[in-house]
Amino acid sequence: MPGPGMELIGEEEKRELLEVIESGYLFRYGSPDNPAFKAKVYQLEQQVARLVGVSYAVAVNSGTSALLAALSGLGVGPGDEVIVPGYTFIASISSVIYARAIPILAEVDRTLNLDPQDVLRKITPRTKAILPVHMLGNPARMDELKAIASQHGLLLLEDCAQAFGASYKGKGVGSIGDAGIYSFNIYKTITSGDGGMVGTNNKEVYGRVFGLHDQGHNPMRVGVEVGQRPFVGLDLRMTELTAAVLLAQLRKVDGMLARLRANKRRFKAIIADLSGLEFREITDPEGECATLLTVFLPGEEIARKIASALGTKVVADSGWHVYSNMEQILEKRTITPEGCPFTCPYYKGGQVDYRKGMLPQTDDLLSRAINISIGVSDPGLGSAFGVTIHDNDDTIDACAELFHRTAKAYL
Numbered sequence: 001m002p003g004p005g006m007e008l009i010g011e012e013e014k015r016e017l018l019e020v021i022e023s024g025y026l027f028r029y030g031s032p033d034n035p036a037f038k039a040k041v042y043q044l045e046q047q048v049a050r051l052v053g054v055s056y057a058v059a060v061n062s063g064t065s066a067l068l069a070a071l072s073g074l075g076v077g078p079g080d081e082v083i084v085p086g087y088t089f090i091a092s093i094s095s096v097i098y099a100r101a102i103p104i105l106a107e108v109d110r111t112l113n114l115d116p117q118d119v120l121r122k123i124t125p126r127t128k129a130i131l132p133v134h135m136l137g138n139p140a141r142m143d144e145l146k147a148i149a150s151q152h153g154l155l156l157l158e159d160c161a162q163a164f165g166a167s168y169k170g171k172g173v174g175s176i177g178d179a180g181i182y183s184f185n186i187y188k189t190i191t192s193g194d195g196g197m198v199g200t201n202n203k204e205v206y207g208r209v210f211g212l213h214d215q216g217h218n219p220m221r222v223g224v225e226v227g228q229r230p231f232v233g234l235d236l237r238m239t240e241l242t243a244a245v246l247l248a249q250l251r252k253v254d255g256m257l258a259r260l261r262a263n264k265r266r267f268k269a270i271i272a273d274l275s276g277l278e279f280r281e282i283t284d285p286e287g288e289c290a291t292l293l294t295v296f297l298p299g300e301e302i303a304r305k306i307a308s309a310l311g312t313k314v315v316a317d318s319g320w321h322v323y324s325n326m327e328q329i330l331e332k333r334t335i336t337p338e339g340c341p342f343t344c345p346y347y348k349g350g351q352v353d354y355r356k357g358m359l360p361q362t363d364d365l366l367s368r369a370i371n372i373s374i375g376v377s378d379p380g381l382g383s384a385f386g387v388t389i390h391d392n393d394d395t396i397d398a399c400a401e402l403f404h405r406t407a408k409a410y411l
């Protein structure tokens with residue numbers, strides 16, 4: 001069971017996709033004079049920028065590519081440290097390593113997002129950026145993080161891979177920091193199987209992101225050479241096929257979020273009276289995606305018993321979303337043996353150590369947290385228990401009552 005977007009794939013996506021297939025033109029660049037060229041990627045960039053409230057957007061082939069492009073676009077590189085939460089998908093950390101910078105792991109708090117107090121403790125003269133991740137559809141404490149970033153002269157890159165469509169105090173996630181990234185993989189709000197996007201209000205950053213995503217070309221490129229290429233780039237481009245599916249998905253976002261939010265409120269109300277159970281702190285209940293409902297139990301043992309009785313896991317055991325399960329990060333297993341960026345002479349921070357137990361607050365919270373699916377059932381998120389966006393009120397009530405009965409037996 002993937003995310004809500006995949007559950008809603010239907011005629012609209014088929015129509016958009018057929019338009020591209022029938023035109024026979026699948027590439028993101030084309031001439032406006034060519035009737036076969038439908039400019040789906042361009043339209044998607046414009047529409048996403050409008051929806052999230054940024055001036056510029058660049059479509060890419062995954063959220064991981066978006067992270068790499070955004071970090072490089074912001075100028076993060078050798079010698080820099082980037083503060084990332086210890087609870088995130090591995091790409092938020094691996095992309096920093098591929099930008100040849102050093103990820104510095106920080107605690108999450110009861111929002112399950114970056115803890116501003118720990119961010120303050122982790123800042124060094126080498127810190128270049130803070131990378132909050134809006135985990136499980138919920139914005140991080142952006143007011144506090146933005147204030148810290150501006151007081152310390154740091155960049156703020158929002159990883160909104162899991163929170164497309166969410167907002168924080170009226171602002172779309174990804175529009176608050178210096179740049180934001182989105183993912184369209186199968187577990188995300190909207191999906192095309194894979195895909196990603198970078199958003200920013202900074203024209204210069206946009207130019208650099210665009211160049212990185214396409215061999216150094218500048219953003220005016222429509223398939224023809226335009227001027228000099230200021231640096232070496234890659235090919236992270238999105239195809240017209242991917243964008244066609246996403247354009248159809250985009251039209252479903254509002255309805256999808258309204259339904260998820262209503263379903264989550266319903267589920268939550270049924271289990272709210274359980275004494276000893278607490279809900280994850282939500283920074284902006286109006287703006288959350290509501291794809292998941294996370295509860296904290298009073299202790300690890302009881303949480304494990306309840307999770308196991310429900311056929312799911314505590315969040316601490318949910319694979320690659322928890323730093324202590326990322327063996328390739330803990331052991332700094334780089335692709336080539338010289339160990340770049342950890343051995344980089346530009347890096348003046350000495351030996352970087354990652355180890356299990358290094359984030360005790362995160363470990364404690366995740367060991368007694370259970371994720372309940374409202375619209376995303378992902379074994380990697382530990383949300384094997386819950387409902388889908390298709391479920392009706394009766395099914396939601398039955399599932400919530402089952403949770404209630406099971407938890408009550410242990411509480």
Ligand SMILES: Cc1ncc(COP(=O)(O)O)c(C=O)c1O
Pocket residue numbers: 062063064065088089091092133159161162183184185194195196
């Ligand atoms: C928080 C977070 N960041 C980045 C990514 C990477 O996105 P993608 O899988 O599209 O590369 C994901 C994907 O799961 C994610 O959850």
